[in-house]
Amino acid sequence: MSRSSPTSSLSRGAAGKQAEPARVAYGGDAQTLRLAYDYAPSTFDERGTTVPFTTPELAFSRVRRDSRTNHLEVLVMGFSGGRSIYVFPWEGLTSVLRLTLHDRALQAEISLADAITPMRMRLAAHRVARTGLAGVEAAAAASVAMERIAQDEKLTREAMLRRIIRLTGVLDKTTDDLMRRVRGRVGESIIVQVSEVFAKLTRQPSDLCRTRLLELSDAMGPLGFADEEDAGYLRRTLRQLGDLRASISAANIGATGHLAAETAGVTARMAERMIGEIDREIRNLPAFFGNWETNIAQLRHAMDRLAWLLDGWLDVCELWQAAMADRQNIDHRRIAEIMRIIPLVPKGECETTVRVTMDNLSGIRHRIVQQLQDWRTGEVDYEVVSRIEAIKARTAVL
Amino acid sequence: MQLPERQELDQLSEEKIKMVYALADKMPDGQLRGQLKDQIRHRLKKIRPLRRLTASRLFCLPFESLLSNDALRVRTFGSIPRNCVGPLWSLVKEELPDHGAIDRIDASNQMLMPQPCPMMEHRQLLASFADAVSRIRSNLSSDRGMPARLAAMHRDLPDVMEEVHAIYQMRDEILTAKRQIMASEQLIGIGDDYARSVMALARQASAGRGDQRWYKLFFLVLLMDEDLADHSGALIEALAEKSARGAGASIASEVCELMVAREGEALKAGFAAALTTPADLNAAADQVRASAESLGVMRLASPHLNRQIGESIDQMEGRIHEFLGGQFAKAASASVASFTGGPGESLPTMDEIKALGQTILAVAKVQAAIHHIYDPPADLKELAKTAIESVGARLDRIAAARVAGTMRQKQDALAVAVQVARSIEPISNEETVLEMLEDCAVQLGFAESSDPAQFFLKIIHAMNTTHE
Numbered sequence: 001m002s003r004s005s006p007t008s009s010l011s012r013g014a015a016g017k018q019a020e021p022a023r024v025a026y027g028g029d030a031q032t033l034r035l036a037y038d039y040a041p042s043t044f045d046e047r048g049t050t051v052p053f054t055t056p057e058l059a060f061s062r063v064r065r066d067s068r069t070n071h072l073e074v075l076v077m078g079f080s081g082g083r084s085i086y087v088f089p090w091e092g093l094t095s096v097l098r099l100t101l102h103d104r105a106l107q108a109e110i111s112l113a114d115a116i117t118p119m120r121m122r123l124a125a126h127r128v129a130r131t132g133l134a135g136v137e138a139a140a141a142a143s144v145a146m147e148r149i150a151q152d153e154k155l156t157r158e159a160m161l162r163r164i165i166r167l168t169g170v171l172d173k174t175t176d177d178l179m180r181r182v183r184g185r186v187g188e189s190i191i192v193q194v195s196e197v198f199a200k201l202t203r204q205p206s207d208l209c210r211t212r213l214l215e216l217s218d219a220m221g222p223l224g225f226a227d228e229e230d231a232g233y234l235r236r237t238l239r240q241l242g243d244l245r246a247s248i249s250a251a252n253i254g255a256t257g258h259l260a261a262e263t264a265g266v267t268a269r270m271a272e273r274m275i276g277e278i279d280r281e282i283r284n285l286p287a288f289f290g291n292w293e294t295n296i297a298q299l300r301h302a303m304d305r306l307a308w309l310l311d312g313w314l315d316v317c318e319l320w321q322a323a324m325a326d327r328q329n330i331d332h333r334r335i336a337e338i339m340r341i342i343p344l345v346p347k348g349e350c351e352t353t354v355r356v357t358m359d360n361l362s363g364i365r366h367r368i369v370q371q372l373q374d375w376r377t378g379e380v381d382y383e384v385v386s387r388i389e390a391i392k393a394r395t396a397v398l
Numbered sequence: 399m400q401l402p403e404r405q406e407l408d409q410l411s412e413e414k415i416k417m418v419y420a421l422a423d424k425m426p427d428g429q430l431r432g433q434l435k436d437q438i439r440h441r442l443k444k445i446r447p448l449r450r451l452t453a454s455r456l457f458c459l460p461f462e463s464l465l466s467n468d469a470l471r472v473r474t475f476g477s478i479p480r481n482c483v484g485p486l487w488s489l490v491k492e493e494l495p496d497h498g499a500i501d502r503i504d505a506s507n508q509m510l511m512p513q514p515c516p517m518m519e520h521r522q523l524l525a526s527f528a529d530a531v532s533r534i535r536s537n538l539s540s541d542r543g544m545p546a547r548l549a550a551m552h553r554d555l556p557d558v559m560e561e562v563h564a565i566y567q568m569r570d571e572i573l574t575a576k577r578q579i580m581a582s583e584q585l586i587g588i589g590d591d592y593a594r595s596v597m598a599l600a601r602q603a604s605a606g607r608g609d610q611r612w613y614k615l616f617f618l619v620l621l622m623d624e625d626l627a628d629h630s631g632a633l634i635e636a637l638a639e640k641s642a643r644g645a646g647a648s649i650a651s652e653v654c655e656l657m658v659a660r661e662g663e664a665l666k667a668g669f670a671a672a673l674t675t676p677a678d679l680n681a682a683a684d685q686v687r688a689s690a691e692s693l694g695v696m697r698l699a700s701p702h703l704n705r706q707i708g709e710s711i712d713q714m715e716g717r718i719h720e721f722l723g724g725q726f727a728k729a730a731s732a733s734v735a736s737f738t739g740g741p742g743e744s745l746p747t748m749d750e751i752k753a754l755g756q757t758i759l760a761v762a763k764v765q766a767a768i769h770h771i772y773d774p775p776a777d778l779k780e781l782a783k784t785a786i787e788s789v790g791a792r793l794d795r796i797a798a799a800r801v802a803g804t805m806r807q808k809q810d811a812l813a814v815a816v817q818v819a820r821s822i823e824p825i826s827n828e829e830t831v832l833e834m835l836e837d838c839a840v841q842l843g844f845a846e847s848s849d850p851a852q853f854f855l856k857i858i859h860a861m862n863t864t865h866e
Contacts, residue, residue, distance in 0.1 A: 101816075101823060101831065105854035112855055131861040132816040136748060139813075381766075382759055382824040 043348045044308035048075050049118050050315065050343070051110065052125045052392050053103045054134055056384040060315055060341035063090065063116055072116065077340055100385055102133035117304060118311040119222060122233075123149075129392065137393040152224060152232060157217040159225040161194055164213070167285060168197045202289040212292060216282075219299050222307065226279045234303075237310045238275065241268045244317045251324060256335055263342055264316075267309060270345065274306050305349070312343035314395040322391075401430065404437045405672065416447040423450055432481075436467060440667065443624070451508040453500035454487045456520055457527050459510075460569045461562055463622035466663070473554045475561075475611070476618040476656050482558050485551040489559075493530035499523055528566040535563040564612045565619060571603035572619050579620070579629050592629070593636035596620070610649055617653050622660070627688075631695040638702035651704040654696045658710045661689045665714065669721050673729035676756035682726060683760040686718055687767035694770065715771050722764055723775025731781050733757040738788035743799035745814050746792075755821035758785065762824035782825045789822050790834045797841035808842045812860060815839065 048062030051074070061076040072090035079086040088096055093107065106128045109115070115124035126149075128134075129142035195210035202209060224231025245264040248257050281299065282288060288295045316338050323334035410418065415438055422438075425431040435442070449455060458465065466477045473479060494500065503523070538544050538559060548555040565572065575596045582592040604612035617637060621630050638650040668685035672678060693711050700708045737754040740746055746754075761782060765774055773779075793815050800811045815838040819831050826834075836853055839845045845856035 098828060101820060101828075101835070104828075104850060105858060108851035108854040109858055111851070127858055127862050131857055132813050133820065135820065136817065382762060 043346050044305065044311075047308070047343070047346050049116055049121045049308070050312040050341075051106070051121065052129075052395075053106065054100050054385050054388045054392065055097060055103045056381050056388065057097055058093075058099070058103065059384075059388050060312065062312075063110065063121075065116055072111070100133075102128065102389075105131060105133050118307040119304070125392075134389045134392055135386075138389050141393040149221075149233070153218070153221045155228060155231060156221045156224050157214070159228045159231070160213065160217045160220065163225070163285065164194050164198050168194065168201060198285075198289075202286050204289060204292075209289070212289065212296075215296065216288075216299075219296065219303060220282065223275065223278060223303060225282070226275075234271075234306055234310060235275065237314060238268060238271050240317050241271070241310065241313050244313070244320055247324070248320065253335065256339060260316075260335075260338060260342060263344065264313070267313065267343070267345060271306060271309050274302060274309065278302050278306070309345070309349070312341065315391060316342055318391045318394050322387075401434050401437065405674075407438050408441070408678070412441075412445050415441050415445055419447045428484075439467060440671075448509040451503060451506060451510040453503045453523070454483070455510055456503060456523060457487055457490060458483060460524070460572065461565045461619065463619055463624070464561075464565075466660075473557070474656055474659055475652075476615060476622075477660070478558050478561065479552070479554055482552045482554055485548075485555055486558060486562065489534055489548075489551075489555075490527060490530045493533050494526060496526075499526070524566075524569065528569065531559070531563050531566050535559055561611075561615060564607075564615050568603035568612065568616055571599045572616060575599045575616075575620055576623065576626065579626050582629070593632045596633060597636055614649055614653055614656075617649075618656060621653065621657060627692075630692070631698070634695055634699045638699035650699065650702060651707055654699065654703055654707050655710065657692065658696065658707065658714060661692055662710075662714055662717075665689050665717060665721075669717075669725070673725060676733055676753045676760065679726070679730055679733065679757055679760035680763070682721075683763035683767070686722065686726075686764050689714070690718065690767040690771065715768075718768065719772060719775055722768065723777045726764065727775065727777035727781050730757055730761050730778075731784075734781070734785045734788070738785075738792050740792065743795060745796060745810060746818070748817070751814070751817045751821055754789070754818070758821055758824055761785075765825065786822055786826050786830060786834070789818060790837070793818055793834060793838045794841070797838045801841060801843070808844070809860065809863075812839060812842055812844060812857070815842075816857070816861075 045064060045067075048064035051058070051061055051063050053059055053061060057079055058074070058076060061074050063072055063074050065071070066073050074088045074090055074093060076086045076088060090107070090111070093099065094104065099107070106125065109124045109128050110121070113120060113124050115121045126142040126145050129138045130146070132139040192210065195213055196206045198213070199206035199209035204212075220232075222232055223234045230236065241264055245261050245268060248261040248264065251257060278299065281295065281302075319334050319338045319341075323338070407415070407418065418438060419435070419442060422431055422434045425434065461478055464476055464478045465480050465483070467480050491497070491500070499519075500523070538548070538556060545556045548559065552558075578592045578595055578599075600613055600616040603616055604610075607613075617633065620626055621633060626633075634650065634654065637653065665685065668682055668689075671682065673682060693714055696703070696707065697711050700711065733753065734757055737746065737750055737757075740750065761778065765778070765782070768774060774782075796811050796814065800807050803811075815835055819835040822834070823831050832850060832853070835857075836845065839853075839857060839860075844860045845853050847853040847856060
């Protein structure tokens with residue numbers, strides 16, 4: 001186990017002792033708050049993916065791959081009540097901590113599915129939650145979420161076909177009529193017909209074109225198309241993030257809230273920009289197909305980045321709602337928990353015009369980290385486990 | 399009018415209790431109102447519903463944490479009987495030059511905000527209350543007949559008046575200390591140094607009084623405040639160190655003694671409550687945990703305190719041990735037995751599993767709470783052991799009855815086994831609970847593996863199969 005920054009170099013170099021924070025100040029424009037962050041990761045890979053563990057000490061921790069050894073490792077914030085981020089080897093986690101049954105199952109599933117990106121993690125988490133190991137509510141929510149994923153995929157495919165039908169004017173029917181048919185049983189045959197005509201338009205073999213249409217709709221599934229109502233998990237997450245920012249700003253809870261709202265705001269702005277770029281790319285489908293290999297790779301990369309960027313924010317939304325459930329009696333412990341887990345935008349992933357206030361945030365995070373293990377017994381606090389399971393159930397259904 | 403029984407009220411949800419409280423607040427008969435509130439006060443402490451702002455509540459705000467329901471005992475320093483508030487408030491009202499402001503407050507229909515930063519209008523009122531209390535206190539020392547007149551209204555009123563006066567005089571410093579402690583939680587400015595700052599505020603507030611009681615009251619108001627409960631350890635520690643360095647009479651000892659007495663009262667009330675449902679068991683476990691933590695904090699400071707404090711803590715912990723080995727273990731056993739004694743082959747309902755889970759959680763809570771003090775009582779230990787065995791036996795019966803069943807029946811049984819295993823997890827070690835689950839799964843034909851990771855993967859596959 002090492003205790004250090006989430007950056008690879010520090011995590012290995014500072015094993016067993018706490019590294020001194022290396023403050024780096026960044027300049028910015030007038031609208032941008034000055035930033036410098038301690039131990040801030042450089043890339044999403046370094047930041048890792050949030051793992052929906054229910055063991056309190058591991059709640060909201062992150063998993064990533066050590067690029068040198070190719071082994072997985074877990075980043076745990078405030079494990080000792082100190083200020084460091086602890087880095088545990090993935091396989092040795094059970095020798096350090098007692099995990100809940102759910103977490104042991106999740107660990108096995110993540111290893112098997114190599115679920116270290118947010119999208120894979122989401123699927124792995126739902127599969128494990130469906131066993132009921134995180135409670136019946138989480139199991140039911142995971143089932144709903146899996147159905148929603150399937151529904152999102154179907155809607156995205158239909159939306160893409162409608163675009164192509166409009167584009168090619170391929171079928172001898174009115175658009176409305178076609179819309180209905182796309183949703184009906186003949187959907188498969190329409191894909192064949194459409195891809196044939198679209199293949200001529202793009203001068204590609206029709207089989208290849210069909211495969212690519214399906215690949216594109218698969219790639220767009222998590223985001224959906226811009227003009228589709230309630231489309232895509234990532235767009236819905238972004239909406240929640242916007243609501244969160246507005247809610248935190250309106251609550252006016254002081255410096256901590258200000259920093260949380262700023263971080264949410266910067267993340268939302270970055271996500272909006274990224275989504276705007278994807279939407280623009282995908283608008284001209286013939287051009288997209290014309291340079292397929294490059295474009296699909298870029299799309300997948302952009303989608304991954306977007307998922308990384310928004311990773312962890314639903315947990316923050318849930319904690320915020322719980323903290324503010326009674327507005328007359330704000331639960332400041334949960335606010336502190338938010339500050340512990342709030343997903344910082346990695347330095348290397350920040351756009352040049354966006355440098356978030358991480359200096360203060362980082363300082364505050366150092367002060368708020370709390371021990372979650374029962375300090376007298378070292379036993380798992382199952383009340384906290386229940387609370388985390390409830391969060392898990394609520395965030396699954398988006 | 400007949401008031402509902404406490405047991406009936408205990409069955410109500412938090413939302414309903416809030417409604418009952420709002421209705422009680424509007425009852426015209428003061429005595430009935432008080433009785434009804436007393437019945438639900440133990441739950442109000444936890445639920446903390448919004449309260450209507452009245453002038454009398456505003457008056458009580460500075461010393462609210464010292465209010466005590468126990469009117470039978472001989473009053474201890476720093477404990478203000480709730481039934482003393484009525485006569486106290488009527489005395490203060492007589493001294494107020496203008497009733498317009500308090501009438502406006504009563505008619506405002508606002509809610510009492512719990513923030514430690516009163517509104518400007520309220521600050522002015524608090525200042526006028528302070529003046530009124532000051533005048534009464536001054537009369538008390540100059541008018542020889544007045545103590546007797548006050549005592550006729552309430553036997554503790556003269557002493558209470560002294561303490562309320564002291565608190566009112568120190569209210570700004572107390573509020574500042576409270577704000578600083580809370581700010582330390584919100585991470586603004588004060589950070590971990592709040593204990594030192596609070597000590598300085600206490601010295602400032604009580605300076606020149608020639609009376610250590612003011613100093614003690616300052617800390618009692620803060621230490622008894624439930625909002626600040628998490629910080630009491632640091633405060634007591636700071637106070638104890640200061641007392642030790644001063645080598646004089648230990649103020650910390652006296653403050654702790656009062657707090658131990660308070661814990662005793664709370665425990666007495668908690669132990670008297672019925673333990674008929676898992677929710678009751680959890681409430682009792684919460685009470686035990688809170689008391690054990692509070693006593694633990696004082697024990698940490700005990701090297702700096704009088705020996706008597708240590709003895710009082712020992713006594714209290716002895717009572718907790720007795721309660722857990724007796725009433726608590728018995729009620730928890732009965733609750734577990736109602737699950738394990740269910741019809742052998744039928745699947746337990748989700749409500750039954752939930753009840754089992756709550757009971758086990760209560761047992762785990764108390765085990766964790768007393769772990770640092772002593773071994774769990776034998777009956778409680780035995781309960782934990784037999785619970786695991788008997789729950790495992792019921793799962794075996796359920797699985798055995800479905801060996802030849804359909805895949806759907808087996809999946810349902812496995813789903814139940816997973817939930818039951820989760821319920822038992824808090825008092826079981828990993829291997830035991832895993833074995834229990836694996837035995838059941840193997841009987842149902844789902845999985846067999848010497849590697850826990852492989853076993854879990856098989857379970858995940860089995861529970862996802864129908865959906866894939």
